[in-house]
Every structure is written in structure tokens, then in C-alpha cells.
Amino acid sequence: MHAIEVSHLTKKFGALTALNDVNFSVDVGETFGFLGPNGAGKTTTIRILTGISYPTSGTATIFGHDIGSDTIAARLSMGIVSETSNVYDDLTAWQNMIFSAELYHVGRVEREKKAAELLTTFDLYERRNDKVHGFSKGMKRRLTIAMGLVNSPRLLFLDEPTSGLDVQSNLIIRDVITGLIHEGVTVFLTTHNIEEANLMCDRVAIVNRGHIAAIDAPERLKKTIQSAQSIVVSFDRVSARQLEEVRSLPMVNDAIKEGDKFRLYTEDPATVIESVMEYARTRNLRVISISTLGPSLEDVFIKLTGLQRTGGAIHAID
Amino acid sequence: MPSTEEGKAGAWFARVSHEISAAWAISRKDMITYYIKPNIIVMGILFPFFMFLAFAIGKNAPPGTLIPGLIAITLLFSASSIEPVSIPIERRVKTFDRLLSAPISLHSLVFGESLSGFLYSLGIACFPLIVGIILFATPIEHVPVLVIAMALTAFCFATLGTLFAAYPTENVGEVMSMLNTVRLPLIFISGVFIPLSAMPQIGQDIALLSPLTYGNDMIAYAYTGTSLFSPLLDILVLVIFILIFQFAANRLYKRFNE
Known part of the structure; x- marks a missing residue:
């Protein structure tokens, strides 16, 4: 029963x-x-x-x-x-x-x-x-x-x-x-x-x-969208234009700002890590931390409900 | 070991006992939360009193003969005003969902809500009763009939209030305005101010549809010993009205929650 x-x-x-x-x-x-x-x-x-x-x-x-x-x-x-x-x-x-x-x-x-x-x-x-x-x-x-x-x-x-x-x-x-x-x-x-x-x-x-x-x-649901991997990176300095700049890096599908960190969504984490390091070098920034994350339950939720992530918040697509 | 029949009877009694206990808990909660407050009690007394004075002054009737009518409209207004206030408020603060999702029948919920209006209005109606006894030495011919008349009239109008409160709104004013379109005409067609015998035939026919006619008639009988209908008929009709209001309220609460 x-x-x-x-x-x-x-x-x-x-x-x-x-x-x-x-x-x-x-x-x-x-x-x-x-x-x-x-x-x-x-x-x-x-x-x-x-x-x-x-x-x-x-x-x-x-x-x-x-x-x-x-x-x-x-x-x-x-x-x-x-x-x-x-x-x-x-x-x-x-x-x-x-x-x-x-x-x-x-x-x-x-x-x-x-x-x-x-x-x-x-x-x-x-x-x-x-x-x-x-x-x-x-x-x-x-x-x-x-x-x-x-x-x-x-x-x-x-x-x-x-x-x-x-x-x-x-x-x-x-x-x-x-x-x-x-x-x-x-x-x-x-x-x-x-x-x-x-x-x-x-x-x-x-x-x-x-x-x-x-x-x-939850873990099995996450495995259904392995493509939604992400890199979380923080730099020693933060500027207003940084979010747009990291979003335009090669192989980055989307980027959001989470506190003093940036989360970059990608299907190719290795390439994005290289791009991020190159970006830091050219801007004279120091990378404080960088890590790779698998898809979260929130990613699954967004994919299945057709919602959209903008600026760290989740919104319905009109 | 109890037989199957005894087991069923025991379960039935346990269920009824739970339902009554839950209905009483709802009623007690309503009284503490909404009604046992000085301003509410004073309003319950003053509103029918001034309304009655507005219509009774200038009639040159002895004050004592006006007391039964004052008791009748006090019961009407106080009993029917309770749930139309508390239920929309409970909807607004979402406590009504707590009652709707409790393991009790809808009948017990409706009964419990009406019970608080009934008790409140009986308490309020004691005021004109005492005024009649102390100030005007109004004699009461049949005390037991008066008790039954007041109880049935109070419960009938409390159930009417619960019925109107079924309308799915969080706005007290909406329910009250609907209720007033029914209860204000009732006081003019039920023999409270104008004796039924003095009304035109159509008025007398309409009066038969008003529960206040029977409540007022029975209260008048308790005071004077004379009435239009037999007290037994008054009791029967009031019980029928209570059952109609109770079942209609039950149906509406169910329907509006779909």
C-alpha cells in the first residue's frame, strides 16, 4: 500500500x-x-x-x-x-x-x-x-x-x-x-x-x-541533463562589464553572477576553463577560485518547465 | 469480545462524539476570537435596540408589549451577524482552510459555526429580556415556551448567517449586504412591528415564508398566551427552516470549494 x-x-x-x-x-x-x-x-x-x-x-x-x-x-x-x-x-x-x-x-x-x-x-x-x-x-x-x-x-x-x-x-x-x-x-x-x-x-x-x-x-534527474555543466569562477577584482565579457567567451552558453562569483554554463568545461584563464591573463586579473559543477536540480527544473534564468533569478518565458 | 453489531455501534458513537467535540471546539474558538469582546457585545445590544426604538416610538403601545418584538429582532440580528463576519475573515487569513481540511464532516463544521452565533445571540437577547422584567415588570406566561422559542429562533438565524457566509468571498461587506437584502425585509413582514392581521392578504401570504414570523409568534405566545399559530406548529416550522438552512449551507460550502 x-x-x-x-x-x-x-x-x-x-x-x-x-x-x-x-x-x-x-x-x-x-x-x-x-x-x-x-x-x-x-x-x-x-x-x-x-x-x-x-x-x-x-x-x-x-x-x-x-x-x-x-x-x-x-x-x-x-x-x-x-x-x-x-x-x-x-x-x-x-x-x-x-x-x-x-x-x-x-x-x-x-x-x-x-x-x-x-x-x-x-x-x-x-x-x-x-x-x-x-x-x-x-x-x-x-x-x-x-x-x-x-x-x-x-x-x-x-x-x-x-x-x-x-x-x-x-x-x-x-x-x-x-x-x-x-x-x-x-x-x-x-x-x-x-x-x-x-x-x-x-x-x-x-x-x-x-x-x-x-x-x-534528484541525482537521477540530474543525469538526464549532463550537458548543463557549469564552471564557477571568482576573480580578485569585479567590474560592471565582467558578466557580459565572460558570457561572450568561447563555448559559454550562458553566464550568471552569484555573489562575487560567475557561473558559466557550458557543454565543454575544459575549453571554458582555458578561455577563463586566458581572459584573466589578458585583463590582468587573478583567479581566486575555479571549479566545475555538474547540473543541479535547478537546471533540471528550468529545462523541464521551460523557464529562463536571467541575472540569477528564474523567470517564465512570455 | 464485542459482536460486529456492537463494534459498529461503538464506532458510530465514537464518531458522533468526535464530531460534536470538534463542532464545540470550533464554536469556542469563534467566541474567544471574535465575539467575547466588549465592542462586539455592545454593538449586538445597541443595534437592534435602536432599530426597534426607531420603529416603535410613537405607536403608543405599552412598553411591556414591545419586549417580545425586541427579543425577536435582537435574535435575528445578533445570530445572523456572526458567521458572515468571521468566515470571510478566516478565508482571508487562510484559517478557514484549516477547518475545511480537518477530519470532520462538513455538517459538523456548519453546525459548529452556527453554534457560536446561537450562543452569542442567546446571551445578547438576555438583555431585552432582563430589561422587560426589571424596568417594565413584563409578565411571562409560559417560561418554558419562551426558552424553546428563543433557542429555536436563535439557532435558525445563526444557521441562516452560516448559509450566507458560504458565499466564497474574503470581504465581510459583500456577505453582509447580501444578508441585509433578506433580513431587513423580514422585520417588516413578520408581525414584529405590524400585526399580521393588519397586513394585506399578500403580506400575510409572504409572512408565512419568513422564519421570523414563527419565532416572533412563539415569543409573543410565551409572553401573552395568545398567538396566531399553535406553538407546536411554530416549533415544527422553525425546525424545518433550520434543517433547510443547514443542508443548503452544507451543499454550498461543498460546491464553492470545488
Whole structure:
């Protein structure tokens, strides 16, 4: 039995097809990343898998329970952490936890024990009796995740868990998620942070325009685009024209500036390294560091979604 | 070892108990978050009170005879105002998704939301009730009937408010304006200010479609011992309205989430 099994899932909003015959499964204990640009169908998929929305056709099961016809049994095994920190500002952290536990049928004794344990884990126990409206963004995010874990779920939906957070919150959240993964909790992770997906996920699905463009382990996905290799180089001096100059070197397909470094995309790293050294010599520059990188998951994502990288950011092609 | 039938019954009771407990949790959350606040309580009392004064002054009726009508419109306005405020706000801050994705039935969610409006409005309606007793020594002929009448009327209008709040908007004003197009006419055609017998035939026919007619009629019976319909008929019709609003709300919440 799979933790999640999605079969021929289609969702239409009038003339717009948000999901088109989507099929995938997630094994028990697996950490599954769901990546895609805005509007690709990620949120629609999560809303269907959590029973908030209904598919136009197709089925989805959670641990064998059909989300459409056996909704409550399916939901009892899941924890949901939405993209927005949807906590009640006028309740205290403790009241938020208890309310969430009551919705998930956690018994009275158990809910208090679990609430105390989770608030401690997320470093919020000292603030448990404070109303949430005084909490920072990171504290609210931690509380949201704690609320999603109050029923000890076997499957956790995490939508952008660490987006835009402070370092402390980020570390706590990543530690907790890593702990859950080791405990065998199945994690369905939606994130814009491709590196996070690369590090945490056993497999990722890349969704684009309502279709699954690829599903595989991150390393295997990278092997599908070996041509997208790159050289990362830094010089002792940086000038405004340097990016354009390195981009025009022979065999360089594209170049971006990453902090004080330049990343040059190529299919022929050896030739580009020679060109870079020659470029440095003619400009009287000293090469501080130079290294060759294989394709990243972000490269795979860009290739499969048809997006474009400009100036270090990823954009849709109009 | 329990038989299969006993096992099924046990599972059913456990499920019902969970659903009631979750509905109560939603209701309690709503009360703490939105309603047990001084400004909301004062508004709940003042709005129907001044609205009533605006129409009742100059009628030369003894103040005591106006109390049943004041209780009826207090119940109408306070019970139906609750969810049209809280649900759009919850949609805006995305906490409503938390409720929609919880392991509870949509019926329990609708019931829990209505329950908070019901409790809030019963609390608010105690104000004109107490004013009637203390200031005007208004006699109550049938106290149990008054309790049932207030409870059913409050729940009926709380469910009406939950039904209107199903409209998928994050804007409180949008829901309130739709609701007011229904509830403001109700106070004129339900015998609160003008006795039904004094209305033209078409008005009397339309009055039969208003739940406020039956709530007001039953509250008047509890105070005076006289009414247009039998209290049992009033109860039956109010229960039917509650069921219609509950099932319609359930259907709309499901539909608008598709």
C-alpha cells in the first residue's frame, strides 16, 4: 500500500485545465518533493489530496482511503502545514495547539502532553500563554508546523515550510523535519527552494502546466541533463562589464553572477576553463577560485518547465 | 469480545462524539476570537435596540408589549451577524482552510459555526429580556415556551448567517449586504412591528415564508398566551427552516470549494 496514490487526476476550472491526467504514488516513509513554477498545479494537487477540493475526474487515496469517499479516515492520518502561517492571532499558542488537537480527535490527556512536547521542540513553550499576534513571522511558522504535528501524522503535507524565515526558525524547522523523516513519517514537500528539495527528498516530481514533467530521485534527474555543466569562477577584482565579457567567451552558453562569483554554463568545461584563464591573463586579473559543477536540480527544473534564468533569478518565458 | 453489531455501534458513537467535540471546539474558538469582546457585545445590544426604538416610538403601545418584538429582532440580528463576519475573515487569513481540511464532516463544521452565533445571540437577547422584567415588570406566561422559542429562533438565524457566509468571498461587506437584502425585509413582514392581521392578504401570504414570523409568534405566545399559530406548529416550522438552512449551507460550502 502506498501513502499516496494518485490516478488519472484531472481538475478543470471552467475552460482552464489546472491538472491534466496526473499520476504518481508516494511510498510509505518516503520524502517526496513537488516542484513547479507558480500556476503549475501544485496547490490544486494539495487541495485535492487534503480533501478541500474535489477532482473533475480521477482518484486519490491516502493509505488506501479514497480522499473523496472516505475523507475523514484519510485526513486522520495526515498533518497539513499550509504555505500561509494560518494560526489564530487572538488565541494563545497553547489554545492554538489544543484547538488543532481537538479538530484531529486527540484525547484530552494526550493533547496536553503533545502540545507541551511540540511547543518545547519548537522553542515556543515559554511563550505558550501569549497571544499569537505578538509573535514574529518565524515563531508563527514554527507554531503552524507544531499544529500540523499535534495528531502525530503518518503523512505530513508541508507547503513551503521554510520560505522567508530567520536562521533560527529555519534551523529548528529543518531539524524537526529531518527527525520526522528518520522516524518514518511520509513527507509531501512543496517548495520553491530547489536546493532544499535536493537535500531532503528521496524523489521529486516536477509539475508544469498541469502535467507531471518528470518524477525521479534528484541525482537521477540530474543525469538526464549532463550537458548543463557549469564552471564557477571568482576573480580578485569585479567590474560592471565582467558578466557580459565572460558570457561572450568561447563555448559559454550562458553566464550568471552569484555573489562575487560567475557561473558559466557550458557543454565543454575544459575549453571554458582555458578561455577563463586566458581572459584573466589578458585583463590582468587573478583567479581566486575555479571549479566545475555538474547540473543541479535547478537546471533540471528550468529545462523541464521551460523557464529562463536571467541575472540569477528564474523567470517564465512570455 | 464485542459482536460486529456492537463494534459498529461503538464506532458510530465514537464518531458522533468526535464530531460534536470538534463542532464545540470550533464554536469556542469563534467566541474567544471574535465575539467575547466588549465592542462586539455592545454593538449586538445597541443595534437592534435602536432599530426597534426607531420603529416603535410613537405607536403608543405599552412598553411591556414591545419586549417580545425586541427579543425577536435582537435574535435575528445578533445570530445572523456572526458567521458572515468571521468566515470571510478566516478565508482571508487562510484559517478557514484549516477547518475545511480537518477530519470532520462538513455538517459538523456548519453546525459548529452556527453554534457560536446561537450562543452569542442567546446571551445578547438576555438583555431585552432582563430589561422587560426589571424596568417594565413584563409578565411571562409560559417560561418554558419562551426558552424553546428563543433557542429555536436563535439557532435558525445563526444557521441562516452560516448559509450566507458560504458565499466564497474574503470581504465581510459583500456577505453582509447580501444578508441585509433578506433580513431587513423580514422585520417588516413578520408581525414584529405590524400585526399580521393588519397586513394585506399578500403580506400575510409572504409572512408565512419568513422564519421570523414563527419565532416572533412563539415569543409573543410565551409572553401573552395568545398567538396566531399553535406553538407546536411554530416549533415544527422553525425546525424545518433550520434543517433547510443547514443542508443548503452544507451543499454550498461543498460546491464553492470545488
